[in-house]
Amino acid sequence: MAVSDKQTEERIFEAATDIFVEKGMDGARMQDIANRAGINKAMLHYYFRSKDHLFNAVFEKVAAKMFEKFSPVLDEELSLQDKIRFFYREHITFLQNNQQLPAFILNEINRNPERIKRLLKNLELDKLWMMILEKHGEELKDFNITPDLMPQIMVSIASLSVFPFAARGILEALFEKTNVDFDKFMEERKTFAADFVIRALKK
Amino acid sequence: MAVSDKQTEERIFEAATDIFVEKGMDGARMQDIANRAGINKAMLHYYFRSKDHLFNAVFEKVAAKMFEKFSPVLDEELSLQDKIRFFYREHITFLQNNQQLPAFILNEINRNPERIKRLLKNLELDKLWMMILEKHGEELKDFNITPDLMPQIMVSIASLSVFPFAARGILEALFEKTNVDFDKFMEERKTFAADFVIRALKK
């Protein structure tokens, strides 16, 4: 059996990821994690010492998974427009397969802002922006993009794909009466968001 | 003293709001609420029976406060463009004064999606859209706005103002190295977001 072949530590880690992402740090119970992993509570402490240690391990893994999805766009040899389209296709697809990640990460960061600072200490955002600006130097005259606007632009781009997943509960309640299906909505959003941003940025 | 003159129930409710919004349902402690209200734990149960009852009372009040901020825009006698500008000015100002609300509400809804459905049972979103479309009928030929796009458009508009507050912890960590100040960023966003959306929607 694939499951029972897995090493215990890995089984615990995966169970903990499921439970923490679903319930959050405060709502998660060590007993629930042990149950899902198919072992007893004592093993959790044997491998991870404490709930806090276990949570930190899970959070760092999960947050890294989330953030690294933002970068591959940069390497692609595409026009600025096509990069935006590429980004939303890839990013929304990723979030479709990890629907609870945005809410989990946003929430846990607000509970403990220090955590994120450790995680992002290597990220040099200003240099990233400069790379983008330089790489697409010639195209930029067609766009409303300047260095000082980069924070607003980047946050706007991320908002359009991340927010709907973070707000899924509300959106589904709102959509219920209007016969809009959330999954279909997100599928269409891959192109809608790209078009929206491109029009917003084009001169 | 204004504070000690307040009726006990109200003092409890306000203290509970502060604590629940800050820590979430699972992280909040009845003792903390009692301390902040300046009374003992027993009184919380005397007035609100249980932590669950108290939380529900707080959540419904807070969520209502959030949602009702979306509607006054509709009553204003403004062009579509000016409504969008008006919305972001008002809405971001409201969120600046209630910075923790987005993360709190998004998170608690994901933990208990049923709650939101009760709250939104009176909201008839489809009729709202129709009202907007009818009211601005003549202007619409200049915009990429059709009934079937309304869900995407409305979610996009909300994303741009709500998401940055929900993600404040991340943004501040990212901004730290680039000398961007979050408060200044949100102040500028009142006009940036409006311009962004208007360009995105204009033909």
Add this chain to the structure above:
DNA sequence: GTCTATAGAAGGATAGAC
């Protein structure tokens, strides 16, 4: 209505046998 004291349950953590 308000307080103190405490019941009763739950949860994180550990001791110790195997």
Add this chain to the structure above:
DNA sequence: GTCTATCCTTCTATAGAC
């Protein structure tokens, strides 16, 4: 490494005096 049993703290909730 893995298990059972249990410790100890924390938390919600209530009993009962005033």
